[in-house]
Amino acid sequence: MPALAKEKQILLRHIDTPNLSQISVYEEVGGYQAAKKAYGMEPANIIEDVKASGLRGRGGAGFPTGMKWGFVPQNTGKPIYLLCNADESEPGCFKDRVIIEKNPHAIIEGILIAARAINSHKSYIYIRGEYAKGARILQMAIDEAYQRGFLGKNILGTGFDLDLVLHRGAGAYICGEETGLISSLEGKKGQPKLKPPFPAVSGYLGCPTVVNNVETLSTLPWILAHGGKTYATYGTEKSAGTRLFCLSGWVNKPGVYELELGTPLRVLIDELGGGLKDGATLKAVIPGGSSTPPLTPAEVAEATLDFECMAKYGSFLGAGGVIVIPEHVSLLKILETISEFYWDESCGQCTPCREGTGWLFRILKHLHEGRGTSTDIEDLKKTAGNMMGTTICALADAAAMPVLGFLKKFPDEFYAALREREGQ
């Protein structure tokens, strides 16, 4: 079977068209048709259609998009905000960057549709500060859309107004968390907010707010054009449609691939990714970005890329960052790097996360440097356990899960590090 046939071309179908980021090219390949269709529909019907599609948020948590929109109260008299989360910072993920740089109008079209559905007249795209090039391209696209009348007052003659502002972040992973993003947009430190109240009720400046991921929004035009039911035929029962997987690490052809959910992981790594570089042996795969527990080679052989299968192996699809780790790489080093990342990025608000991430990193560093003590592995488990589910946002869980996952699935490597020390 030819490799590319495995790819469902929904998000990436025109990605290789030259100059797709220009609105004329985008319209040539059928762009903004779905938006036009949406503006002829009742908002409730759009939400119904998206619910029918089974689309789940692509940012990592996987919350059903239609349902999220349904929570927005329409009668509060307050403005409703739609925020596009383009603060892609999860290590191992770079799918949003591809969409932003190559197909920005798909995002704008998705925002048009979502704004219509939830009756929002002001929308922000929060792009991470490091994506300077992406921000330039996106700003150009937004300006074009304004010129063509897709944004601004009286869109497509429907009397619907929508303003779209591109907002650049400034380097904080936590701003990718929806309430952290809202805090950051309000000009504060990007610290997540307490829930309740939930953003759908009281988010940006205390108004109802929906935060959707770039990939989620970019999928909307296709769903509107082809119908939610068609979308739902792809993928598995609980994981509908296709999604982007970012393949990186020790493979021959790293990159972003769009696959139907439920596709075997081996297809991604071996067929699309061209197998491991230099014929190396597989040691582990991180399936959804740095916060997800790893899979062993045996699990990789069996695993399919969908929410259910990952849950079976105690992991997650996360934001779709598949990192392939070969035999010669020390998992201790990998885990230390991951822990350092969360230590660096913890916002410092909740104690378990602030102190716990630091502690995990410290112990792993000691272990890696050969200064471990016999209680270290127990301490890692206990500390990670104390961090799980005890904080405002999921960063503490994200930091604890890989530690617990690696220790559970590859205990030998960690105990070996201790034994080595004791042997000295």
Place this chain on the structure above:
Amino acid sequence: MKRSKYRLPLSQRIYLIAILKGMGITARHFFTNLLRPGRMPNVGYPEKRRNYSPRFRGLQILTVKPNGEIRCTACMLCATACPADCIHITAAEHPNPEVEKFPKEFNIDMLRCVFCGMCEEACPVDAIRMGTRYELANFERNQFIYTKDDLMRAGNYTQSRVTRP
């Protein structure tokens, strides 16, 4: 008071046996001292002094750091623990910001001290110890109030016990 009906037996009522026993002991010591003065239990104080166990609880010592500064941080735990309320500390800001707090005054009223050693137990930084000095007689009451300097000097008296980094 009602008198006891119990009467001592005759042997005890005449006291003679007990007196003889007592005289016997006295006589034994008298002759032992006379014939073998080396076994005499008395100490020829002050020319000779008795050696006390290092665990003896005498005058307190305030220990010092290697740089000669007082170890005490003026946490007042000794004063808190003291059952006789004889420790009086006035804390102050130390010129060295690293140290922060130190006792400007540290007085122990030895007339009140019961040598229980609770201060030593309470100290978290090993700054106060019970020394072995026991000659604490003075001529005036106020001389019984030992100041910080006195107590730090007391360390020299039993030097071997306070050298600790």
Place this chain on the structure above:
Amino acid sequence: MTEVSSPVHFSEQMLETVDRLIAKYEKPECALLPILHLAQDQFGHLSPPVLNYVASLLKMPPGKVFDVVSFYTMFKTRDMGKWCLQICHNVTCTMMGAERLVHAAVESLGVGVNGVTEDKQFSLVTVECLGSCDKAPVMQVNNEFVERALDAEKVKNLIKDLREKGQTTFEEVTR
């Protein structure tokens, strides 16, 4: 914009941009991040006078601005030199040899990580994932991503190019 007395100033044109930015948002303080970006581009780094100035422009308590600036890694509170080399040291990049890039950079710059060269031309930092793991190991110079595949040799060449050719050839150098 009201007159503000401050040792640092935006130009008239910049102040217009600031006003335009503020107008995009519901509240002035929401425009803090974009204005800080602007100020950093203008003044090189965000010194306390700059932060006080920004606070006065947005009518915010200065404490809030200091607070925010310290939170985000992209805001520099000290002079980081003309070229700030940022090398990703996250999972994929580490696995693919980021440490070699760091070593190469340290060697050719003569400063350590977080250091600034004496001529204030270069600084070197390690950063978290830059979202380009398919090209790992990756590096960014100031705001621009170095799109060519990197190894130790290429990092040394890049530094050499930047040193010799300067800003005009930046596009060429990074692409």
Place this chain on the structure above:
Amino acid sequence: MSTDVAVKKVSVTIDDKKVEVTPDKTVFQAAVEAGIFVPHYCYHPDLSIAGVCRMCLVEVDNAPKLQISCNTPVRDGMVVRTSSDKARQAQKGSLELHLINHPVDCPICDKAGECKLQDFYREFGLYKSRVELEDKVHKPKAKDIGTIVLDAERCILCTRCTRFTHEVTHTDELVIVNRGNRSELKTYDDGPLRNDYTGNLADICPVGALTARDFRFQQRVWFLEKKNSVCTMCARGCNTTVSVNPKTKKLYRVEPRRNPEVNKSWICDTGRWRYHYVYGESRLRTPEKISDGRVLESTWHQAFGEMKRALEDPSGIVIGLSTQLTNEEILELVLSFKESGVKHFVRIVDEQVIEERSPWDGVLKHRDHTPNAEGFARMFSMMNTKFLDCAGLAALVGEGNLRHAWFFGLEGEDVSWASRFVEALPEGVSLTLHATSRLPIWERAQWLLPAASAFEKSGTMVNALGRLQRLQAAIPRVSLARDGHAVAFGVQRGADRDAAPEARHVDLFEKLIAAPLLGREQVWKKLDPMGVALKERS
């Protein structure tokens, strides 16, 4: 408070204890009402919810994920467990994480003894430390930020202080910079705090990160006993506790006592730290007679004798009463001098601020530095007696037969507002001043009588909000200082003997004040601890 709005209550079961609360409450508040203690650091009743310390985690309805009780709204039929194994484990886990980077410098920390870390460690923790000391994250220690000493290393980042400067004083000097475990509390420009309420930061800090410079190294807190009282530095009448070492009988600090109706949990720095005049250099300790510019130490006996003789011609006497006196002192003095035939009474008050329209500073402070102007007015109207203001005094002087002016109860070192009353008196009038401190403006007096300070007397006062509150003596009177009761008693007898009984104010309150102000059924004890709001003065 009001009972006419019937809010439907919800029933919540906390640790098998059923409690009915209004639906706007959180689980934490419901637990407080049920008398169940939930450990916490960041929660403070008078600040917004931060939810960051994660100590108040509880089990709600057996849900797998624990919830923080401070931010979980109550629901009818909710079942909460605050000390199930799971909740305890999480609380213990959070506590351990709080402590891993906390320095172990309790011996030199002023908070020791009232530190929440110590308390909860004893109650919930008691685990063995799993961290090497040298691994701890170090941050600046003992930084001088004005009235407060900041130890960033001890800080557990509960954000109470930053919320305080943001929400209460609106000054935003304190910020937490950086992120993760490098987060550090500091003033943003490393400068001093710039608000009038800085002392509260030391109170709300649950650990020793913010300690008051004034109290620094003065005492260990466990040596101190607290007594409830009321601040007398302005007309707000903030509720306070006064800490006294029972051995030395010395006053070491004044802290706010929570009263949502008056001062919430706060007090201004003036009220907190101006108590030093009690032990100040200028404190009057014995009666002093001043003649021809020479100050002679005298006795109360002599002073009372002279005053008694002057009372033989009461028409030449004017009595000045400071609005710093308690209600009972005012009653005692006025009634006893009226009995002797004195007709003129002057109210000594800061007249420039007394009639001001917006006398509040936006947080707590009232511009009137005297605590009992309201009570003064109420006492005089109760006694159907008129009092003169400064202009009235001047007019009285103008009549020409004034020979003696006796001013009572001037307290503190900052009573410059009272000088205009002294200045209104011509040379020929002999002035007797009953004051706590010797001040340059008192120089023209013939007699200086040492007055008991507010910390040394008991009684009641009415604050500017119309609340009757109780003042309690916390320390014994310094030297020969006397309160108004003793002076009134002494002057009546013309001799220093049979001094007024200690509990005289209780008598007076129950006989004369309680009935007209509070209604007959109200008694002294009802004033404790929060005071009673009085009806508007007609």
